[in-house]
Amino acid sequence: MADTPTPEAPDRPDPGESLNVSRAHAARGEAGAAVTREKRIEESGREPVPLWILLACGVVLLIGGGVMGAGGRLFDYSPHYEGYVRADFEAGGRSGPVTDTIMNALMRRGAKVYSKCTGCHQSNGQGAPGVAPPLAGSDWVTGNTERLSMIILFGLQGKITVKGTDWNLVMPSQMPLDQVELAAVMTYVRNSFGNETGDVVTPEQAANALALFREETGGAAFGPPKTEQILLEKHDRMLEGGAFDPGTMVDLETLEPVEEDGGGEEDGEDGEDGEAGDGGSEAGPEAPMDVPEGADPAAAPATTE
Numbered sequence: 001m002a003d004t005p006t007p008e009a010p011d012r013p014d015p016g017e018s019l020n021v022s023r024a025h026a027a028r029g030e031a032g033a034a035v036t037r038e039k040r041i042e043e044s045g046r047e048p049v050p051l052w053i054l055l056a057c058g059v060v061l062l063i064g065g066g067v068m069g070a071g072g073r074l075f076d077y078s079p080h081y082e083g084y085v086r087a088d089f090e091a092g093g094r095s096g097p098v099t100d101t102i103m104n105a106l107m108r109r110g111a112k113v114y115s116k117c118t119g120c121h122q123s124n125g126q127g128a129p130g131v132a133p134p135l136a137g138s139d140w141v142t143g144n145t146e147r148l149s150m151i152i153l154f155g156l157q158g159k160i161t162v163k164g165t166d167w168n169l170v171m172p173s174q175m176p177l178d179q180v181e182l183a184a185v186m187t188y189v190r191n192s193f194g195n196e197t198g199d200v201v202t203p204e205q206a207a208n209a210l211a212l213f214r215e216e217t218g219g220a221a222f223g224p225p226k227t228e229q230i231l232l233e234k235h236d237r238m239l240e241g242g243a244f245d246p247g248t249m250v251d252l253e254t255l256e257p258v259e260e261d262g263g264g265e266e267d268g269e270d271g272e273d274g275e276a277g278d279g280g281s282e283a284g285p286e287a288p289m290d291v292p293e294g295a296d297p298a299a300a301p302a303t304t305e
């Protein structure tokens with residue numbers, strides 16, 4: 001098989017081969033050039049990121065950065081307009097406690113304490129047959145406060161007539177209650193569900209009810225539930241203790257009255273009313289300028305009483 005290429009047959013330079021190798025090589029070289037002109041496709045099949053996407057990202061970043069850089073306004077949740085200046089707290093003045101009328105303050109607290117009662121008397125105070133009589137329109141609620149306080153503190157059993165209907169069930173004591181809670185819930189039931197006594201039961205009056213309770217129970221946590229007869233014989237009166245005008249402004253935290261009138265212009269003066277009173281009475285005669293100052297403290301004790 002020692003064949004040599006025959007120049008006479010240029011189509012078949014390699015006699016042993018079935019195809020012309022040099023032509024095949026040339027053809028392959030042309031095809032290869034075309035392939036190299038195209039973009040390379042990676043073996044993973046991923047294409048390179050197009051330039052326009054890179055540019056778009058750049059624009060987004062640029063705008064985003066600008067927005068954040070502009071004081072972050074877009075992400076600012078402050079409701080105040082630009083240039084808003086928050087008022088300074090006045091050191092030494094009445095900065096913290098918020099005030100409201102004692103009626104509003106007790107009604108709000110009373111609504112919470114009343115959750116003790118809703119299970120039986122219902123949230124609308126209408127009661128429920130076989131469970132508890134109504135508080136709405138009941139004389140026991142709107143009548144004398146000592147009776148009402150004794151029902152709440154001791155509980156109630158036996159026959160009781162409410163709005164002309166007889167009930168004969170048992171209400172358990174609602175203790176423990178502190179004086180503010182008791183005052184609040186009594187004020188609340190007396191002025192809700194259509195009841196409108198328009199008065200407040202003060203914490204002082206409630207404290208007196210609690211004193212009566214402790215006196216009777218001798219320090220025990222509970223006493224025997226009251227009956228209609230005992231309520232009418234022994235407790236048919238108003239609780240002792242200074243009455244409040246329901247419109248009196250009080251500190252919501254302490255429920256102590258605050259003086260709204262007087263040094264209204266300057267909070268700083270309010271705090272010093274007590275001392276200014278002493279100074280005012282001495283300085284009063286000397287300078288007419290002091291007269292209005294002295295008048296404030298003089299008025300203040302009158303409102304406290």
Ligand code: HEC
Pocket residue numbers: 113114116117118119120121131132133134135138139140141148151152156157158159160162167168169170171172174185189
């Ligand atoms: C476990 C149920 C129950 C709870 C809780 C309850 N009561 Fe009563 N209440 C009764 C029942 C029952 C009677 C009637 C008792 C009777 O027949 O002697 C009654 C009677 C009364 C009465 C007199 C009758 C009337 O309807 O006016 C008043 C006032 C009263 N409750 C107020 C309150 C208050 C205020 C609270 C919450 C601090 C309260 N009760 C919590 C069951 C309850």
